Amino acid sequence: MSSNTNLLEIHNLHAGIDETPILNGVNIEIKPGEIHAIMGRNGSGKTTTANIIMGHPDYEVTAGSVNLNGQDLLEMETWERSRLGVFLSFQYPQAVPGLQVGNFLRKSVAAIRGEDVAKGPDFRKSLKDAMKELDIPRSFLGRYVNDGFSGGEKKRFEILQLMLLEPKLAILDETDSGLDIDGIRTVAKGINTAIRGTDSGALIITHYSRILEHVQPDKIHVLIKGKIVKTGGPELALELEERGYEWLDNGGNYADSEESNSAVNTTD
Secondary structure: OOOOOOOOOEEEEEEEEEOOEEEEEEEEOOOOOOEEEEEEEOOOOHHHHHHHHHOOOOOOEEEEEEEEEEEEEHEEOOOOHHHHOEEOOOOOOOOEEEHHHHHHHHHHHHHHOOHHHHOOOOHHHHHHHHHHHHOOOOHHHHHOOOOOHHHHHHHHHHHHHHHHHHEEEEEEEOOOOOOHHHHHHHHHHHHHHHOOOOOOOOEEOOOHHHHHHHHHHOOOEEEEEEEEEEEOOOHHHHHHHOOOOOHHHHHHHHHHHHOOOOOOOOOO
């Protein structure tokens, strides 16, 4: 795919839940190899954006479009979006007692990338290399999915899935939650390995600048009350860390944001 072609295009997306509006005209464009981040207070619509891209049935889209490689995601079921290459890392991953990690990974890769990819020496090497990069011991494969996992283990496991599934679009919802400094570095390394220099892209949802210091996103979008009020580079995360969000309330720097969001204007 040409680097000039958008991987993800979200245009004028309006959506809500139980007749309560949450998103009010979201616009995002992500090119292959790019990593974008969405930051904002609780309730601003960050997770709503992730759920709508993935196809959560509780949310109603009232206007707008979401396209991946030119294909309309809103016309697809959740499983169809997954097969097309959309990956969602959960904020609170669920435990699945009785299902071993190794079997889960093999079945997941087979379902998304094909049976041939999920067996043989090439798969074993990919699995070994990814686990090494994420500091995951081999004994991990025999445990049950997220059963008794620490917060850090759950997040590493999510990134392990990302690296093996090789999705076209990775949506990472609070993937830095509960991680210590070493864990953040490790997870960020996995994200960069999976996305940079590929035809894939990622959208990171986070409250904090720590993981963004290591990922260095191409663009950061700030959501307030369902609107993107500011878009910038990695330096914007540090500014938010210092100043909070109040300076952007009530359109604070809105004139600047409209200019910078002419091509990438996200409302959430």
